Amino acid sequence: MEESYVLHLQKQYQKFSDFYLCYCGHARCEPLHSYGPAVRPNYLLHYILDGSGIYRVEDQEFSLHKGEGFLIEPNKQTFYQAGEEDPWTYLWIGFDGAKCESCLRSLGLGNGQLTFRCEDGGELLKLVEAMLTYNKSDTEADFMLQSLLCRFFACLAKGISRESERRLTKRERENLYIHQAMEFIRNNYANGITVSDIAGYVALNRSYLFTLFRRILGVSPQECLTQFRLTRAKEQLTLTDASVANIAMSCGYQDPQVFSKAFKQQFGITPVKYRKWDRERASCILKMDSWTSHVRLFFSALPECGSRVRG
16 A cells, blocks of 8 residues: 555647656555556656665666665566565656657666666655646646656756766766866857856866866867867868858857967968868869879770780
């Protein structure tokens, strides 16, 4: 037996096809209370608020405790049971949609990873309790439940990331900061970002970020950002006919003159001269390829000649 609070939604009323809530609830279980073996048609996440129990899926069994959770995937036979001496209290959300797998992957779940740890149980419970209040089928409830589902996943993402970072070694954590910083540069270099923006994104002070970049990459964050922007500019000068001013803007430079000065300092040539040199070089290569083709064609047309040695 279990003392439970549950919300079930009718699938035919769902407004969202990519990612939507099917049901949710929370319960305090009696000792050895179990569910299954059973197969679910949708995804289901359980989070343990207190106590302990076991989760079994196919040939795997997990012993889980407060602060941990488990994922049930569609069409897989599962079984779970509360502990005998310290039965669990848990919450759950069932969800479905075309984007469920990618949402779970972003949390590091699925593809064999079926359990997780998160310390934000109080916040998760508040969100489920808020979901339970929207038990009417109307437009407001649909949108509110959708927003609460996204907030639930946001809370999980924050908690799981924090827990994962705690388990990293110092070197792994430092490499993660560099990876995150480079990802931020790659996605935002065109927006006029500064080193302060990069440091803020990875939640580090500028001096520590500078130390990590110099030690791991051999350049400062500013040098790395500049190199990334100018390399992208070089590609655009080669591959497009966009004006130098437009290329400067697209690479995060508001002033074309500042861009040209930085480009010349990095590559020893102005953007205009680089484009002219690159076009001339490409033209020479084409002409050389054409001449080589004609020479090959000429020799292939000659009659085969040679000497025959008589024995």
